[in-house]
Amino acid sequence: MFEFLLKRLATLLPTLVFVSMLIFGLQQLLPGDPAKVLAGEEQDPTVIAHLREKLHLDEPLPLRYLYWVGGVLRGDLGESVRNQQPVLDLVLQKLPVTLELAVLAMAFALCIGIPAGIVSAVGRGTVWDGAANAFALWGISTPNFWLGILLILLFSVQLGWLPASGYVSPFEDLGANLAAMVMPAFVLGNAIAAVLMRHTRSAMLQVLSADYVRTARAKGLRERVVVLRHALRNALVPIVTLGALEFGTLLSGAVLTEQVFTIPGFGKLIVDAVFNRDYAVVQGVVLVTASTYMLLNLLADLAYFAVNPRLRS
Amino acid sequence: MKTNPLRRFAAALAAVLAGLAFAAQAQPSTLRVGLAEDPDVLDPTLARTFVGRIVFSAMCDKLFEVDEKLAIVPQLAASHAWSADSKALTIKLRPGVQFHDGEKLDAAAVKYSIERHKTMAGSNRRGELAPVASVDVLDPLTVRLNLSAPFSPLLAQLADRAGMIVSPKAAQAAGDKFGTRPVCAGPYRFVERVAQDRIVLERFADYWDKGKVHFERIVYTPIPDATVRLANLKSGQLDFIERVASSDIEKLQTDKRFKIARITEIGYQGITINIGKSDKAKDSPLGRDARVREAFELALDRQGLAQVVQDNEALVGNQWVAPTNSFYVKGLPVPRRDVARARALLKEAGMPNPSFTLLTPTTSDAQRLAIVVQAMTRDAGFDVKIQAAEFATSLNMADKGDFEAYVLAWSGRADPDGNLYSFHGCKQPLNYSGYCDAETDRLLAASRSVREPAERQKLFDQIAARVLKERPIVYVYHRKWLWAYNAKLTGVREIPDGLLRVSGLKMP
Numbered sequence: 001m002f003e004f005l006l007k008r009l010a011t012l013l014p015t016l017v018f019v020s021m022l023i024f025g026l027q028q029l030l031p032g033d034p035a036k037v038l039a040g041e042e043q044d045p046t047v048i049a050h051l052r053e054k055l056h057l058d059e060p061l062p063l064r065y066l067y068w069v070g071g072v073l074r075g076d077l078g079e080s081v082r083n084q085q086p087v088l089d090l091v092l093q094k095l096p097v098t099l100e101l102a103v104l105a106m107a108f109a110l111c112i113g114i115p116a117g118i119v120s121a122v123g124r125g126t127v128w129d130g131a132a133n134a135f136a137l138w139g140i141s142t143p144n145f146w147l148g149i150l151l152i153l154l155f156s157v158q159l160g161w162l163p164a165s166g167y168v169s170p171f172e173d174l175g176a177n178l179a180a181m182v183m184p185a186f187v188l189g190n191a192i193a194a195v196l197m198r199h200t201r202s203a204m205l206q207v208l209s210a211d212y213v214r215t216a217r218a219k220g221l222r223e224r225v226v227v228l229r230h231a232l233r234n235a236l237v238p239i240v241t242l243g244a245l246e247f248g249t250l251l252s253g254a255v256l257t258e259q260v261f262t263i264p265g266f267g268k269l270i271v272d273a274v275f276n277r278d279y280a281v282v283q284g285v286v287l288v289t290a291s292t293y294m295l296l297n298l299l300a301d302l303a304y305f306a307v308n309p310r311l312r313s
Numbered sequence: 314m315k316t317n318p319l320r321r322f323a324a325a326l327a328a329v330l331a332g333l334a335f336a337a338q339a340q341p342s343t344l345r346v347g348l349a350e351d352p353d354v355l356d357p358t359l360a361r362t363f364v365g366r367i368v369f370s371a372m373c374d375k376l377f378e379v380d381e382k383l384a385i386v387p388q389l390a391a392s393h394a395w396s397a398d399s400k401a402l403t404i405k406l407r408p409g410v411q412f413h414d415g416e417k418l419d420a421a422a423v424k425y426s427i428e429r430h431k432t433m434a435g436s437n438r439r440g441e442l443a444p445v446a447s448v449d450v451l452d453p454l455t456v457r458l459n460l461s462a463p464f465s466p467l468l469a470q471l472a473d474r475a476g477m478i479v480s481p482k483a484a485q486a487a488g489d490k491f492g493t494r495p496v497c498a499g500p501y502r503f504v505e506r507v508a509q510d511r512i513v514l515e516r517f518a519d520y521w522d523k524g525k526v527h528f529e530r531i532v533y534t535p536i537p538d539a540t541v542r543l544a545n546l547k548s549g550q551l552d553f554i555e556r557v558a559s560s561d562i563e564k565l566q567t568d569k570r571f572k573i574a575r576i577t578e579i580g581y582q583g584i585t586i587n588i589g590k591s592d593k594a595k596d597s598p599l600g601r602d603a604r605v606r607e608a609f610e611l612a613l614d615r616q617g618l619a620q621v622v623q624d625n626e627a628l629v630g631n632q633w634v635a636p637t638n639s640f641y642v643k644g645l646p647v648p649r650r651d652v653a654r655a656r657a658l659l660k661e662a663g664m665p666n667p668s669f670t671l672l673t674p675t676t677s678d679a680q681r682l683a684i685v686v687q688a689m690t691r692d693a694g695f696d697v698k699i700q701a702a703e704f705a706t707s708l709n710m711a712d713k714g715d716f717e718a719y720v721l722a723w724s725g726r727a728d729p730d731g732n733l734y735s736f737h738g739c740k741q742p743l744n745y746s747g748y749c750d751a752e753t754d755r756l757l758a759a760s761r762s763v764r765e766p767a768e769r770q771k772l773f774d775q776i777a778a779r780v781l782k783e784r785p786i787v788y789v790y791h792r793k794w795l796w797a798y799n800a801k802l803t804g805v806r807e808i809p810d811g812l813l814r815v816s817g818l819k820m821p
Contacts (some may be wrong), residue, residue, distance in 0.1 A: 032705035036712060040353070040361025041724060042437055042735075043742040084354045084492045090508055098519055149540055156548035164545040165536060167510060225710075249792040262536050264510035272351065274510060277705055 008298055014100035015294060020072070023286045024065050027279060033057075033248020034277035038081050051081065057281065061170035068283060077287070078280030080273070090269060095288070098265035099165060099186065101258075104181055106243065108189025109196055116193070121208060122227055132197060134269065139194025144187050146258035151183045166261035184261040188254050192246045199242050203235035210234075244300070248293055318555050318579070323768045339546035343528040344802075344818060347542045347554035351509045351535035356492030357477035358429055363724045366474065367555065368512055371815040373497030374478035376404060376423070377468055379727045381808055382710055385468045389418065389478060389498065393452075399463035406454045410521045413502035413768040419580055420456040422446040427458070427480040430476040434489070463762040465769065469728030500526045501745070502814050509535060525816040527804075531697070546571065546797055552820065553798040553805075559624035565797055574796040576807045577635050579599040580725025580732065582682065584671070584718050590747030591714025598667035599717055605638060605667050608658040608672065612693035613686065615661040619790045621683045633732035635791040640717045640770060642730045642777040655693035668696035672711070673720040674704040682789070683720055711745040719745065722792075729773065729808060730761060735781050746785030753779050 005229040035051035036043065052055075058062045071078055077087035120132035156164035162183060207213060208231050216226045255267035262268075266285055274282035352365035360366070378388040389479070392405045410418040425523055427448050430438035444464035449457045460467070470476065495503050498635035500522070501514035516526050522632040534551065536542040540560035544566075545551040557565065557573070565571055585605060587594045594600030599609060615629035632649045634640050659665050673683040680701055687697040702710065711719050723743075725732055735741040739749035740759050753776060759770040793809035803816035 029334045030705075031707040033712070034705075036708060038361070039438060041363070042361070044437060044440045045436055045742055046439055047435055054435070063718075081349075082353045083355075083506075084490060086607075087509055140771060149544075152541065152544045152737075153546075156550070157544050160548060164550050165541055166534060166550065210595040211680060220323075259538060260541055262541065264532065265506060268509050273458075275703070275705065 005302065008301055012294055012298060016291065019290045019294075020069060020287060021065065023283055023290070024068060025061075027282055028061060029251035032277060032278065033083075034279055037277040040149035052222045054216060055081065068280075072287065077284035080278050080281045082273075082276050082278045082281075087280050091284060091288050092163065092282060094264060094269050094285075095268050096169075097269070098251060099264060100170070100177075101181060101185060101254065101263060101265055102247060103136070105192065105250055105254075106247050108186050109192035110243065111193075111247070112189065113121075113193035113196025114200050116197040117231065117239075118204060119226065120197065120201045122205035122223075125204065132201070136194040136197045138198070139190050142190070143256075144191060144254070145260055147190065148187045148257060151187065152260070153198070155183060165260070167263050181265075183252075184257050184263055187260075188250065188257050192243075192250075196239060196243065200239055203238050204231060207231045209236045235283070244296075251289065251292060317767055322638075342527075344528040344531045344815065344820070345416075345551045346531060346533045346813065347551040348533050348535045349535060349539070349542070349556040352512070352533075354492035355495045355503070355506070355512075357474040357479065357497070357705045358433050358438055359489075359492060359493075360474055361437055362436070362663065367812050368514075369474065369477060369497075370499075370812045371501045371514055371531055372495060372499040372503060373380045373474075373477040373479070374499045375472055375474075376408075377472035377476055378477065379469070379472050379808060379810060380697045383727055383741060383809055385409040385727075386470050388472075388474075389423075390471075391466070395764065399465075399762070401496075402458045402460070403451070403466065404458070406456065406457050407521060410498055411519045412483070412498045413496045413517055414480050414483050414517075416480050416482050418478060418498050419453045420450040421453075423478055424450050425484070427475075429479070429484060430475055430488055436523065438475045441473075461743070463764070465506050465761055466728040466730040468724065469731070471775075472727060501531055505563060510685050522816060527817075527819045529813070531815060538694075543797065546799075548572065552802055553796065555642050555794070555796055555811070555813065556795045557795040559626040559793075559795060562624065562626060562795060570800055572800050572802070572805075573792070574798075574805060574807050575626065576796070576809055576811060577637060578725055578792050578794055578811060579634070579638075579727060579809045581630060581633060581635075581725045581788050581791050582627070582720075582722045583680075583788045584686070584720050585711070585745050585786050586718050586784060587714055587716055588746050588748055588783065588785050590745060593714055593717060595737045597660075597669050597717040598664050599669050601660045602664070603783060604658045604662040605664060606787070608655040608662070608693055609690060610787050611648060611651045611658070611688040612654040612695060614689055615647060615789055617650075617689065618682060618685055621685050622678060623790070623792060626793045626795060627791070629790045631788050633736070633786075633788065634729050638729070639766070640773055644774060645777050645781055650689075653690050657813045659694050666694045666696055668698070669717040670698045670700050671718045671720065672700050672702065672707055672716040673705045676700050677705070679720045679722070682808060714747065717747075721745070725810070728793065733773075733776070734761070735774070735783065748780070748783060748785035750779060750783070 020081055034055060035048045035057055038046045038051050079086050080090060116132045116135060123129050152164045152228045155162040163180050165210065167180050170177040213226060213231055216230050255271050258265045258267040270282060270285045314324065323476060348367060349366050350362065350364040352368050353362045354360055355365065355368060359368060362618060374389050376388060376390045377385050380386050388403045389410060394403045402436055406420060412418055427442065430436055431442050431445065437795060442458045444462055445458050446461045447459045449587055464737060478498060480496040483697045484491050487494060489549065500517060500520045502517045504513040504515050506512045509528065514530050514531045520526055536545060538765045541557065542554045543561055546554045564574060574763065585749055587597060587600050598605045619625055619627040628635050629647055630636055632641060659667060671683050671686065672687065683699045689699055711715050723732060734757050735743040737748055737753060738744060739754050756772050756776045760769055771775055798805060802820045804817060804819050806814045808814060
């Protein structure tokens with residue numbers, strides 16, 4: 001186990017270095033001079049010169065990379081030039097928001113997608129199957145932005161039941177927090193639920209035609225037991241993998257949904273930073289996201305190692 | 314009696330959601346303002362964005378203020394006097410003013426703030442206060458600004474961020490991090506900021522004009538999407554929103570729960586033409602022949618543009634100030650569309666079908682403007698190609714002179730000099746057209762040195778005659794700041810700079 005961990009870490013560290021170079025290098029391809037963007041309307045030459053110096057823009061690229069990596073190694077992700085806040089503070093402010101949104105969206109997706117997929121597979125060709133497929137088509141083809149606006153118009157403007165946008169910390173007021181999160185989580189979860197439904201359906205159809213399921217039925221087991229205990233358990237493997245991937249994507253920020261509902265998460269932070277050429281923020285957020293991905297990957301590998309005896313030999 | 318389970322579920326859902334909504338209601342006596350962007354750093358010396366000025370107007374009082382007619386009136390200043398040679402401005406300060414940290418606002422604090430604006434690394438105010446050579450404290454409440462040369466726009470500069478006075482004690486302690494916890498002398502003091510989420514201010518109990526401050530708190534929430542901003546107002550989440558989409562105005566007018574303010578901006582929407590910024594000017598039909606530029610302008614129907622692009626929520630114009638401004642040059646009115654004359658000019662120039670590329674930022678207004686311009690000028694024989702680029706990229710291209718014509722708006726300044734000098738002076742930072750004329754430079758310098766409005770007007774007349782003939786910028790219209798707010802909110806002042814003043818605002 002320890003040897004396995006070392007091996008994985010040995011590949012993880014160079015990957016992280018490569019990723020950091022990629023993040024830094026790709027960002028330089030963004031057109032436009034960051035000093036000019038950050039200098040605002042007046043375009044005062046002395047301000048532009050000051051920003052160039054502060055951001056080391058006149059120095060060679062490798063040196064600028066080393067400045068940044070040096071800071072990262074000391075735990076300093078830099079400072080937002082636009083609003084002077086340390087990038088680490090911004091990341092720590094946004095991460096719980098994005099995490100909460102991702103968890104709630106996944107909860108919606110799992111609660112809708114998996115039962116719909118099961119119902120659709122079990123009742124193949126019935127009206128339930130048609131309804132579930134229609135739902136999936138709706139979920140996949142509905143743009144988040146549009147659905148978000150419609151929900152706001154219905155639940156906030158017309159009915160007045162939910163706040164139109166904004167975020168309240170759950171530690172401040174749990175009720176207000178849930179009220180603010182329910183619509184964005186549903187919008188995000190709705191699209192993922194559709195994908196999960198399609199995958200659950202196809203995995204279940206495959207499993208339901210397997211020999212052991214026929215045997216289970218021949219033994220006289222009740223249909224509910226056959227479906228839930230025998231078929232679903234095996235069908236879940238690819239679904240869990242897909243769910244984990246979707247969750248990872250959610251963690252990098254749901255740009256449009258966060259924009260519509262004014263949820264101050266990673267997506268909104270990074271989009272604003274890109275448009276304002278606030279390089280330190282872009283680099284910091286992408287690095288944190290990439291590292292989280294890699295860490296989750298490592299944990300998944302370790303878990304796989306733990307449950308699969310063949311790997312241990 | 315049996316109830317329908319679906320109905321029971323709907324009722325339960327409604328009850329839960331209503332409960333959540335109640336929990337999410339804001340506390341009374343809080344003014345909730347929806348902004349179109351997240352402001353940048355909240356340090357008046359370093360700040361760069363328009364939207365930041367909205368927050369400053371509640372937090373940082375200035376030496377002077379502008380009123381509804383753009384007249385300069387005292388704020389922290391009690392009175393002022395110019396020296397005979399216009400090279401010294403003596404300002405008498407309002408007594409008994411305190412900063413939010415309890416420190417006294419006196420002449421020494423004014424000297425500190427102005428010197429900070431002038432010397433701090435990265436200061437955006439340095440250029441605005443460039444003619445201020447030194448500041449003398451004459452007595453605890455009197456300060457004198459000594460100028461290197463007469464500078465008539467100075468009062469207007471001191472009515473904006475350059476005139477904001479910060480607490481020297483707090484600024485010295487915070488250094489370049491002052492913007493994370495600003496301390497000024499305005500009606501509200503800074504409480505907290507969560508980037509992209511909210512800026513919270515609370516009433517300053519010792520404000521010098523506290524009788525006009527009625528809300529306990531102000532919460533500014535940046536919501537970039539205009540539809541979502543409006544939905545927040547309609548659902549009661551916000552009390553006031555700025556920059557309402559012009560397409561929403563008509564419907565909003567019929568809703569008695571809200572009021573609308575329409576304020577003609579002090580800025581403008583224009584099309585900048587590369588006439589000398591780079592070699593590209595020589596290759597462009599627009600850049601190399603003034604007759605083609607004149608034909609281009611004559612092919613435009615400004616009223617039609619305002620109608621299609623801004624739903625008529627704009628005032629057409631042809632100068633750097635709106636026709637309603639006292640410094641508008643009345644002898645050079647907005648030209649009417651004249652396609653026949655435009656065709657004749659193109660024929661005379663030997664280019665009956667000139668082709669050029671119109672660069673535009675990817676904002677929806679700018680792109681719509683480009684498309685309508687393309688269609689309109691086709692009637693005169695122009696072949697306009699549109700190149701859309703994200704704002705930072707387009708700005709970079711403009712700065713390098715890598716464009717023929719560029720759709721560019723300016724938020725405007727209270728004094729016409731702020732809309733003029735940096736755009737038409739040789740080698741000035743905002744002179745993207747590359748226009749450079751020694752006589753215009755002389756006139757611009759002269760317009761800065763005289764204070765008498767009538768004399769300035771004469772100089773502006775001469776500048777306009779030269780600049781409008783060359784057309785480095787074809788001014789199209791002046792947009793309206795569109796605000797919508799709760800009808801119960803009173804005391805809203807419609808000042809052309811588009812900044813919400815919170816003093817005097819009241820809601821039962």
